[in-house]
Amino acid sequence: MTTDFYMVSLILVCGLVTWLTRIIPFVLISHISLPEIVVKWLSFIPITLFTALIMDGVIQPRDYGFGFTLDVQYLIALVPTILLAIFTKSMTITVLGGLGIVALLRFFM
Numbered sequence: 001m002t003t004d005f006y007m008v009s010l011i012l013v014c015g016l017v018t019w020l021t022r023i024i025p026f027v028l029i030s031h032i033s034l035p036e037i038v039v040k041w042l043s044f045i046p047i048t049l050f051t052a053l054i055m056d057g058v059i060q061p062r063d064y065g066f067g068f069t070l071d072v073q074y075l076i077a078l079v080p081t082i083l084l085a086i087f088t089k090s091m092t093i094t095v096l097g098g099l100g101i102v103a104l105l106r107f108f109m
Contacts, residue, residue: 046091049091050085050091050094050095053095054074054078054081057071057074057102058070058071058074058075058078059071073102073105073106073109074102076105077098077101077102077105080097080098080101081094081097081098081101084097084098
């Protein structure tokens with residue numbers, strides 16, 4: 001067997017494992033009813049994901065040495081994106097709007 005076959009097989013198996021680990025929890029949870037406290041706890045997940053995405057973009061590691069720096073473009077895009085999140089309460093609109101704002105900032109700056 002060639003190394004190409006092994007590489008393609010590895011990519012396919014990794015993709016399958018990744019897909020299964022994301023799908024199996026949804027399938028299992030859809031067939032049971034969760035306690036109210038668990039449902040309330042799960043409702044906080046989108047805001048935590050949103051915060052993690054924001055912090056990953058705004059706070060960047062320095063190219064040299066230790067420490068972090070603020071990315072000005074992302075910091076400017078943060079305000080309208082947060083306003084979108086507050087007014088629409090939609091994760092999809094917020095993420096797409098934030099991406100659009102960053103794209104516009106990169107085009108004009």
